[in-house]
Amino acid sequence: MSTTLAKNYRGAGKRNLSGHALSRFFPRKVMHWVVLGFALVVIPLLLAVVSATHFVRQLANDSQITVLEGTQAVRHSRSLGDYLMGMERNARVYQVIGDTSLLDTYHELHLEFEKTASKLLMSESEQHTLAKIAELLSLESEFYAVLRKEPPNSTLAVNSLNKFDDMREIVRGLIDKNSDDIRQRVQELHSYASDAQSILLWEAFMIIPVAMGLGFLIMLRVTGPIKELDKSIHQLGSGDISQRIKVTGPDDIQALAQRLEWLRERLTELADQKRVFLQHISHELKTPMASIREGTGLLKDRIVGPLNEQQEEIADILEKSGLHLQKRIEDLLAFSITDEPKAELELQWVPLSGIIHDVVDDHQLSIRSKDLELVMNLTDMKIHADVEKLTAIVDNLISNAVKFSSESSQLHISESLQNDRLQLDVIDSGPGIHPSECEQVFQPFYQGSTRSSGHLKGTGLGLAIARLYARMHHGEIKALERSGGAHLRLILPVGTPPDQEDEATCIDTSLN
Structure with missing residues (x-):
């Protein structure tokens, strides 16, 4: 399979x-999902970085162009003013002294003036400014023509000197205009930088x-x-x-x-095999168990001869133990029928102390053989429970304590009421339960790390069945940590649970 x-x-x-x-x-x-997640997280961030880089580069380029064009325009405008001042000075001196070498100097200044004006024309695109530059060139050309044609200190030449006033006004206007252009471009750059900052912030708020x-x-x-x-x-x-x-x-x-x-399928297969095995072993145990009970009955009936008082007591213990063992075999068979057996509770009011005394009497032979001292603190309180299953719970707790107790030690059994719930504590002086096994000992067929002092090894079902029966009564069994012995505590509700009537109730249970 x-x-x-x-x-x-x-x-x-x-x-x-x-x-x-x-x-x-x-x-x-x-790993592919991890890589995809990394990419989907990183790509938006990369887009934000690319966008920021674009804005910064654009801002840098615009700033560079603004600085370059503005500087050139202002420099050309100021150069025109310098050349104009030099030409005016040469022209006026020429009119006074008539030195022709001054005409050569004026000619050189005239050429530089036209060259600078041409550069300014090429860098300008505004029609009004282009017209002013053209007017400036026209005025200077007209004056230069008069200067070359008319003799020094002539009336026409002297009157033409007034054109320098108009040319100075034009040059001053060009300088102011270029300065205003620079301020306007700087303001535009500030506005662009502010817009870019806002866009980047919005991108960050959206991308993150x-x-x-x-x-x-x-x-x-x-x-x-x-x-x-x-x-x-x-x-x-x-x-x-x-x-x-x-x-x-x-x-x-x-x-x-x-x-x-x-x-899971493999575990299911193993569970099925275990169930079949339990069914088989349960049936196999019934036959020798019947023989043991029959032999015990023959002893009790004195078929083989009379019995003394001690033999009579031993025969009684064998008879009770046989009955209990038969009941355990029947329980084991019931558990093997299905993973979720239905157990019926036959509830009645019963004193827990009476059940404890009966169970202790059943184990008197083992108690005396180990020379155990029983320390019991019991009450007369009654509990609403199934007598057989409650007896099985108490029997498992006490038999487990007797089995693991050291010789000539004490066995404590105490009963108390805590928050409307009955609490039974069984404490032995044996090797105890390791803290890591406090929950595992209630698993079916679990064998703890500690071993009993007896010769017979347990099946590992006792505490599991006890917890099962306790939970059927809406109670619980716990193994408490303790040094120098095991401490098992049974907690049961005193009265009838709210969702359960006084009559027999069918409850779904399982070993787990």
Whole structure:
């Protein structure tokens, strides 16, 4: 059967890993999802960096152009003013002294003036400014023509000197205009920088939540299947093998889920085998148990001869122990029928102290053989419970304590009422229970690390059955940590639970 399960596991794995047709558009591995999440988080941030770089580069270029053009325009305007001042000075001196060498100097200044004005014309695009420059060139050309044609100190030449006033006014206007242009461009750059800053801030406010949202979605996609896988593992660890394990998600997570499903099927197979074994062994034990009880009955009936007082007491103990053992075999058989047996509680009011005394009497032979001192603190309080199952609980607790107690030690049995719940404490002086095993000792067939001082090894069902019966009564059994012996505590409600009537009630139970 295990070979068939392995084949089914491999086949199921192949079918599931093929996936739905739409799954081909999504990552198939956890690592792929991690890389995708990293990319989806980083890409928006990279876009923000690219956008910021673009704005900074544009701002730098515009600033460079503004500085270059503004500097050139102002320099050319001021150069025109300098050349104009030099030409005016040469012209006026020429009119006074008539030195022709001054005309050569004026000619050189005239050429530089026209050259600078031409550069200014090329850098300007505003029509009004172009007209002013053209007017400036025209005035200077007219004066230069008069200067070359007319003799020094002539009336026309002297009157033409007045054109320098108009030219100075034009040059001053060009300088002011270029300065204003620079201030305006700087203001535009400030405005552009402010707009760029606002855009970058809005991008940051938009991109950061988007990146975080994408990262959160990817995290859910990855951690969701892992949580389902963890839940399935916890389910198996708690003993629940009835639910099929199916996890959606990346292929590697699904592969792990398939392995867990294969393990669950294998555990189910083993549970079935265990149930069959328990059924078989229970039936096999019934025959020798019947012989033991029949032999004990013959002894009690004195068929083989008279018995003295001690032999009579031993025969009584054998008879009671045989009855208890038969009941345990019947319980074991009942548990093996199904994983969730239905147990019927026959509730009645019974004093717990009476049951404790009866159980102690049943174990008197073992108690005397170990020379144990019983220290009991009991009350006359009655409890609403099933007598047989409550007796089985107390018997398991006391027999377990007697079995593990050291010779010539004390065995404490105390009964108390705590918050409307009856509390029974059984404390021995044996090797105790390791703290890591305080919960495991209640698992079926579990054998603790400590061993009893007797010759017979237990089955590991006693405490498991005791807890099962306690929970059927809406109670609990706990193993408390203690140095120098084991401390088991039974907690049961005194009255009838709210959801249970006084009549017999059917309750679903299980060993787990």
